[in-house]
Amino acid sequence: MESMAIADRLRAEFPDEFLDTVTHQGQTAVIIRPGRIVAILRWLRDTDDLRLNHLRSLCGVDNVRRKDPRLSRFEVVYNLYSIPLRHEIRIRAEVGDKEPAIDSVVGLWSGANWLERETYDLMGISFNGHPDLRRVLLPEDWKGHPLRKEYPLKGKEEWTGITELLEKIKELDQHGFDPAGHAHGQNQPDEEEP
């Protein structure tokens, strides 16, 4: 089925949730409201002539610097593909600015578990009903969500884990561990990066 046709079916089935469609290079994205995301994805997965049974990717997008003013602050993008029927569609669920959250789809695809954790970790969108919503790529005590546009490319200070580690090394050094010896290899103090 053509992506546009799928989008039309979706509009007919969920008229209240449907907001818009966008097509670029033959790929169609449907922009929807986030409220009934699980129902929509379940419908897409289980309807007989759609059977979009493969969740290709799930990611968050920060739209704050997009030129289009109509877009909401955050979006969660689901790329779906039907392995038996070989068609695809992209679902873009709008997520608000303050405390962005959307329902988790782990119940539909258990593989979404880590994808949602990653989105939470890097974009700060939380997922309601997720079984284990923790950071996955960054340390547990990391501050901020790096893929948000306001997050700087280069931070001012080091991650606390590293500073703690350095302190620990200093503490160990006091127990007779010679810092100028083999612990720091060949690096003499005067050879450090200028």
Add this chain to the structure above:
Amino acid sequence: MTPPLKQTLEIPVADGEAERYSLRMGPQHPATHGVLRVDLELDGETIIECKPQVGYLHRGFEKLAENRTYSQALILTDRLDYIAAMANNVGYCLAVEKLLAISVPLRAQYIRTLVCEMSRLCSHLLWLATHALDIGAMTVFLYCFREREILLDLFEELCGARLTFSYPRIGGVRQDVTSYFIDELQRFLDIFPSRIAEYETLIDTNRIWLKRTVGVGVVSGDQALALGLTGACLRGSGVDYDLRKHQPYDAYDQVEFEVPLGSDGDIYARYRCRMEEMHQSVHIIQQCIDQLPPGPIIGLDAPDLVMPNKVPARIEAGSSTYGTGLIRLIRDRDLYLSGDIYVATEVPKGELGFYFISDGNNRPYRMHIRSPSFIHIGALATIAKGEMLADLIANIGSLDVVLGESDR
């Protein structure tokens, strides 16, 4: 974060309930294929709970790419799956080409298909090597490296690097193939099937290998789909999903090959799938060599390597490094298209997808990488549960994960 200095081993005490023994495998462990950490709860040697932890190699590629031009971000993909960097490069270029509507000449498409399959061989050889080593057959490891070395030498001949190729270019490839390269490759293809037979002599019907792999790490087809497994892990469970057939890219629709499918979904099925894929790759490379058409290797509308956002008049009038395409684009006043695209390719590990959002800039507004290894590691918890410690190692090897790709 750092564990307390004073730490004693809790010897489990029998108290009627299951005795739990927690074991933290990795990130420095010989069999975790990089810096994967797996927190285990064991009952004897049976895994009650398995929690994989990744992120030790996180380099923020998605953030970095937002601050680089499309051609600069290409080199980041080398470092995703550093075992099959060429496949990542090609996947990235395809996505950018589709996003910005850039065409690729036929010869370049064939060359890309060829190097992709070489890359698949490289990756599968390394997978077999480490997988066999994990299960204890260490000679296979070195036999695989013997062949992989030939491939790496060929890559060096082609593009001057052995691991981080940066060989494809948005709109084509960087260098044409030489007759020397083709001859060497042909020689390799002639000997390689006999070398595969050699690996199979060592392990394929070996009773210990069979005991370690048959019926271990079983994933049913539906379960594999739900877990998001792709590549040989999905096909081993009997789901026919290969992007080279489903959404053919480059010259894959011009060559004949078959997609090996398993049915049992265990480690042995995945192993057989990948071994068959190696045979198919040889077949594809042979066809690419035979059908290689003449022509340009980079398209006329390929962007300049520097990818300027604003084009100074000087370049507009004169020539760019490559092609005359840039001049045409400037006349159109539409340097880079805006929109979003998801393009996936079948890399050796599975489905590598790039989701791009372009804002009409020379830099991607957002690049999301769907990395198969990340999802496969996520699935490890489900697969390894209830099996034994030694099976966990076999499972990690069989899922074929690369931490560079998983952590990005």
Add this chain to the structure above:
Amino acid sequence: MTILLMLVQIIVLFVLVMLHVAYATYFERKIIGHMQVRLGPMQVGWHGLLQPIADGIKSFFKEDIIPEQADRPTFMAAPIICLVAMMTSLAVLPFAKGWVLADINIGLLFIFAMSSLASYGVVLAGWASNSKFSFLGGLRSMAQVISYEIAMGLSLVGVMLMSGSLNLTQIVEAQGNSILGMYLLPQCIGFFVFFISMLAETNRVPFDLPEAETELVSGYCTEYSGMRYAIFFMAEYIGMMVMAAIGTVCFLGGWNGPFAVPFFPPLWFLLKIYLFMFIFIWIRATLPRYRYDQLMDLGWKLLIPLALVNIVVTACLKAMIG
């Protein structure tokens, strides 16, 4: 005077065995290297011939690390228990007629006792290291040794029945009348069981579970370094040699050969041991590793019944023939 002579003999044996251990490691690396189409050690001396000596010196001068939370006395004693037990079993081995330190009546049992003692070293090392991987390695070793000791003991009962003795010299002499001058053919089932148990007893591939590198890092010796680690290593190789010697004595006819060697009677004995060692190495280069439960299955469900069948068959035959 006899004590002095004894001492000299012990020292000579010790030195010779140590030299053998050193070069066993060298040949293992070299043979596996060539089987894997690489070169093996090449740097120290001609074709790396001095490598074992360099390794010895290196491990002797390496920093000796004892983990802070380890059980110190046990941690230090464990490798020594291993080595001493293995070395002691050398005493009863007949290298040729009359070339034996202690020709005791229960030689075979003595060797069993000693090799079981050696496994205490491994188990204690795993426990005393206070490390999780070591602990698992120790546990695996314990289970493995217990199960395979039985299979191995039973596999040799056939030999005892046929020769009617536990004294190693007498076992060798009894084989003289057999086919080819060895018990290999009449005791082929026993030999098969013995060979597999031998691999398991010495923790060699495909049964190297206690130190399974890709699973348990280095198993029971994860926390060991320097000389202590080297002692474990030596004990392992002496163990291999002792097992090879038992195999030679019980199944391959000991020092008997096609013809007698005039000045160096143990030649055949040594050649047979070298053959065993080569097969050890060869198997290591070829086979993958069993899983823990599969190893137990193999031991209890295949080897022990087979060994029992062998005993029954041997006993019946012996009763019928004479």
Add this chain to the structure above:
Amino acid sequence: MQIQYKPKRGLLATIFQAEILQGMALTLKRLFSKPITRQYPEEKPQIRTGFRGQHALVRDPKTGKSKCVGCMRCAMVCPSRCIRIRSHKDKEPGSRRVIDDYQIESLRCVYCGYCEEVCPVNAIVLTEFYEYGSYDRRSLYFTMEQLLGNWDRFAAQLDRPVEEYVNPFWRPRGLPEQTLPAPKRLPVSPEWSGEQQVVGRKWRQHHGPEQS
């Protein structure tokens, strides 16, 4: 295509360990084959032309200075931003830009070769020299003198005259000459310049000899 498993082994093969013996026969056979490893520091690998190794600034044989004209294209294209160029232009009209310093932080470099490819005058090159590990960072922070020195060292061990050296990234193989800026149109073999391309056997059969 359904994958095919080998047939299950029979009773005899199980008892006599047939598949294990086959494997052992293979390893025994390989024991006598020629090792493929190389004793690296003594025996150097053969480095192919165009290997992306140590950086160098080409010394112009006529002037004895760098060829760089300070167009900044390399610094612009560098993905890891490890190239720093300081240059100035004299006030007089028609004077050329003078390069004060050209620095490459080789520890940051990813060896993609973009810089040598975009350079319009072939001033920078990644040489085939690959052994330059060092114990301190400073010596890997190449200045202009070091980069020129790198080139001298590389040129000294070339087996042909420096003037004839062409790096495959200066003049990418298979690109038509007219698309390149003038200094990059170096004389190369017809296969290199793309006039004579490797064409597949089947393609030639299908399209006849006149097209290939």
